[in-house]
Amino acid sequence: MSSANADYADARAVFTPPWRSLAGQLVLWFVGASFLLIMAVSTTLYFGVEAQTNWLDDQLLEKRFDTMRSIVSSNAEGQSWIGHEVSEDMEGPRRVFVRLVSADGRAHDETPNMSSLIGIDDFPSAHGLAPNIMRRGSALAADGRHYRVLSARAAAAGPLAPFVTVQIAMDTTLDEVVRRRYRYSLLWIIVASLGLCAVIGHFVVSRAIGPLTRITAATSSVTTMTLDQRLDLTGLPRELHELGAQFNTMLDRLQTAYAGLRHYADDVAHELRTPLNKMLLGAEVALLGANSTEAYRDALEQNMDQCEKLAQLVQRLLFIARADNKQTALVVEPINLHDKLESVRAYFEESAVDLGIDLRVAAPHDVTFEADRGLVQRAIANLVANALSHSSRGGEVVLSGEAVEGDVRIVVTDKGCGIGPEHVAHVFNRFYRADPDRTAGGDRDGMGLGLAITKGIVALHGGTISLQSAPGKGTCVVIVLPRESSTVSARS
Ligand SMILES: Nc1ncnc2c1ncn2[C@@H]1O[C@H](COP(=O)(O)OP(=O)(O)OP(=O)(O)O)[C@@H](O)[C@H]1O
Ligand SMILES: [Mg+2]
Known part of the structure; x- marks a missing residue:
């Protein structure tokens, strides 16, 4: 101006x-x-x-x-x-x-x-x-x-x-x-x-x-620095008391949302820092003294791994942003429930065989529902990936599905290590990992984003997701999606 x-x-x-x-x-x-x-x-x-x-x-x-x-x-x-x-x-x-x-x-x-x-x-x-x-x-x-x-x-x-x-x-x-x-x-x-x-x-x-x-x-006077302050309601006339109370409730929500955002930003920074540090360290070690061609190759390969990890992280963050956005356009089309579960099973078949885990599908052939094919595939795949990585050799993972009134119910069950009750309420939060000790040095180096992404996708479709787990016995995740796309837009 x-x-x-x-x-x-x-x-x-x-x-x-x-x-x-x-x-x-x-x-x-x-x-x-x-x-x-x-x-x-x-x-x-x-x-x-x-x-x-x-x-x-x-x-x-x-x-x-x-x-x-x-x-x-x-x-x-x-x-x-x-x-x-x-x-x-x-x-x-x-x-x-x-x-x-x-x-x-x-x-x-x-x-x-x-x-x-x-x-x-x-x-x-x-x-x-x-x-x-x-x-x-x-x-x-x-x-x-x-x-x-x-x-x-x-x-x-x-x-x-x-x-x-x-x-x-x-x-x-x-x-x-x-x-x-x-x-x-x-x-x-x-x-x-x-x-x-x-x-x-x-x-x-x-x-x-x-x-x-x-x-x-x-x-x-509301700024990000004063989100903890509240309006003094004493002496307000009756008509404005409600307005003041609503204003304070809005501040509560803003404060919670802002805290969540800060937490999220901290987590993102933390997740980015780890691979970056590893890359930096690898490059420094490689540059120190005269190394063989093999050693340089190893250093470059390790850096590439970290780069891949970074790219994956960025891609997932973008995906979460998309799933979080209610305006995201869904390409809704009819999907056969059995075929969908079968295609996820086929995708993980090789890994399951390698891990010695029995991966099965149990769903009727005649049930169809309307949803975004790619997003639903991603949501179920996240659950199967979790189930496989938390099951031991000889275990089993079942992908079951059924029609319940106007919805379809998709259940991924495993008999793996399960999740402690203190973690269950948080596993859908971004970057939350229930088993940090094991993932830190183990082969399962999860980012804690899979379930958050799945929850976002389910919400976009106007559905619900729930998880039950018992340590040592296994985990069962249930997704309920509306079968018709009109219900999808109405509920979401
Ligand atoms: N089937 C399961 N059995 C046991 N624990 C599970 C299972 N599914 C999820 N969890 C726990 O919940 C946490 C969150 O899962 P989520 O899929 O969001 O993240 P992740 O698998 O760690 O990483 P990512 O999926 O982003 O690669 C996991 O770290 C794990 O501790
Ligand atoms: Mg996961």
Whole structure:
């Protein structure tokens, strides 16, 4: 990565938009939900207050309408109060304007100056309404003041008969001022509450995800040198306790796997060192002093033996790596069980005769299974090689096989020296040799890889392998493989 790109990547790593971080998202949700709640409460309160003030104003207007109604329906003497009535309440903040509109739609009487402020059409129309049915509303007058207005028809006597429309307007500018202040107050309360919510949300969320940060820090500090350290689970919330426990279990597995890997690397180094040292020593001895051609030839031959051993070791290690890899492609084909065992027997026949060991096959001819021919041959051959090399002259090795439900069972039995119970659990480990004393100087110079390879092959085929042995009595190794290739891939 170029340095410019690296800088850009660093900058991106440092700055994370809030909606991309868990804490940011939680705070945003918290603030958003609080906003909706505060808005709902504030709006309800505001409209509640507005409805309440309107209701109070309407009570006053209705009272005034009742007075006007009784005046217009009275006789001429009573109607003489009209002029007085429409001019009342002209002072003060809550001025009241009254207008009587005759049937022809013209103002019969009205409060002085009323027309210049609120026209007839500024009132809700009472046209066609039944008498005493009131229509209410709000209006903005020409002087910029707010009015609560009411219009209704009333039965009238005298010149106004039969009906007159009464229009009453009350100055409610003070109410509007109060409402405006209330709106501003609510706005400030909303803004302050949201700020407070954001602070509280941030505090709460930071506390809640604090343990997550702890786990993240612990994860990022894991190196091969710190595989023995574990996450402290005390104080972790219930939801994260499980995560922490799983993290520690994963570290357990990693530690075990890493220890195994180191052990394996040590073993490989050890196995490589022995033949290399032998070659070095042989070459040094050959170079010391004047030797005969024969002596040089011997030295070269010994070196070749060691080279062969090294090549064999490398080849087996590669084979193990292949058998260990679950992605290894198997060339699966139908195999006749008897033929397979017979071909292994034939391969070892000469050695068995030399060793004076009876090598036999006992399997039905009609059993077939699907597997990788070469790998299966190798797996069984490893077992037979072990059986032969651990049997004495006059002993016997039997290669038996049978079909058991959907599997084939291949058993290699010998009556050789057997394996001590303390070794049985380890013989499938790489480089494990149960009889190091005898192999060290003897003719059986095993590498301890045969059974590990066989186990890997069996696992690749989705099968199982087990070994039973009794010291002095012999050993029996059982391989169980699925008969059909579909089962092979499913199980492996
Ligand atoms: N049939 C057997 N009888 C007695 N001991 C056995 C038998 N098979 C395996 N073992 C013991 O198990 C060990 C591991 O066997 P494995 O085949 O993995 O290695 P090896 O035979 O020593 O070497 P390699 O197979 O790599 O040449 C052997 O060293 C041997 O001690
Ligand atoms: Mg072996």
